[in-house]
Amino acid sequence: MSTKGDQILDRTLSKVGGKGLFVKELEVAMAEGRADLAVHSLKDVPMELPEGFALAAVLEREDPRDAFVSNDYASLGELPAGAVVGTSSLRRQSLIAARYPHLVIKPLRGNLDTRLGKLDRGDYAAIILAAAGLKRLGLPERIRALLDPADSLPAAGQGAMAIEIPVRKEAGGVDLMALLAPLNDEATFQAVTAERKVSKVFGGSCQVPLAAFATVENGQMHLRAMVATPDGARMASAEVRGAAADPEALGEQVAELLRAQDAVDILASCLSEAAQADADARSATLAGDAPSSAT
Numbered sequence: 001m002s003t004k005g006d007q008i009l010d011r012t013l014s015k016v017g018g019k020g021l022f023v024k025e026l027e028v029a030m031a032e033g034r035a036d037l038a039v040h041s042l043k044d045v046p047m048e049l050p051e052g053f054a055l056a057a058v059l060e061r062e063d064p065r066d067a068f069v070s071n072d073y074a075s076l077g078e079l080p081a082g083a084v085v086g087t088s089s090l091r092r093q094s095l096i097a098a099r100y101p102h103l104v105i106k107p108l109r110g111n112l113d114t115r116l117g118k119l120d121r122g123d124y125a126a127i128i129l130a131a132a133g134l135k136r137l138g139l140p141e142r143i144r145a146l147l148d149p150a151d152s153l154p155a156a157g158q159g160a161m162a163i164e165i166p167v168r169k170e171a172g173g174v175d176l177m178a179l180l181a182p183l184n185d186e187a188t189f190q191a192v193t194a195e196r197k198v199s200k201v202f203g204g205s206c207q208v209p210l211a212a213f214a215t216v217e218n219g220q221m222h223l224r225a226m227v228a229t230p231d232g233a234r235m236a237s238a239e240v241r242g243a244a245a246d247p248e249a250l251g252e253q254v255a256e257l258l259r260a261q262d263a264v265d266i267l268a269s270c271l272s273e274a275a276q277a278d279a280d281a282r283s284a285t286l287a288g289d290a291p292s293s294a295t
Contacts, residue, residue, distance in 0.1 A: 042157030064159035070126035098232025197251025236261035
């Protein structure tokens with residue numbers, strides 16, 4: 001199915017409804033019986049699922065890192081002043097702006113082929129994409145460099161795929177929750193649960209630059225998170241370690257550390273700026289559509 005998130009390419013997700021644009025139509029298909037389940041990139045799944053739906057499994061995570069893609073440069077550090085970098089993510093925008101203020105960051109929408117095509121036409125000197133998408137579509141050779149999470153902390157759920165089902169419904173007499181349970185990767189599930197908890201606390205959406213990334217090893221979790229303004233001028237970051245068996249508690253701990261660094265105020269300023277930008281865009285549109293006095 002081609003969703004509105006796939007079709008609206010001339011505006012950023014933050015201005016046309018956010019991540020739910022990739023999910024809602026699939027949920028309608030399940031509710032109407034046209035589909036029994038939906039497979040999502042977990043990064044695109046809203047933190048709150050509608051009543052009547054549940055995540056049945058989270059598959060083993062692919063590479064969660066951001067990828068630097070360019071035909072002429074090997075890394076962000078090699079880009080000259082004024083070089084244009086494309087990204088669809090406010091999170092990536094804020095992290096790049098904070099470290100490389102001499103670069104110009106512009107929106108980049110469309111499917112993977114469209115984005116790579118814009119790079120190849122010379123619209124951008126480089127673009128930043130999720131490494132997982134490039135690898136899953138057989139294009140790992142387009143990756144010039146993988147960005148260390150210490151420099152470009154991934155979004156909550158990045159690199160993970162999830163299967164959503166309607167609850168209390170069986171498909172052809174099959175218990176989907178039980179059927180899909182073996183596909184669930186426990187370590188990935190724990191990590192993304194902690195990450196999504198952080199995002200949920202702060203109302204994570206496409207309108208706020210927020211990152212949350214957890215790794216699990218030997219039953220222990222290391223969770224890092226950050227919030228920032230789109231220009232990277234203000235940023236709060238925190239990390240915790242603890243038992244992976246209680247991922248939501250770790251997510252709440254990190255959220256509390258971020259609150260202590262004025263994370264709420266940082267995000268409020270982001271939403272205020274987004275609202276003002278939307279108002280300015282609407283005013284400009286109305287002014288352009290209105291007949292001139294000469295006519």
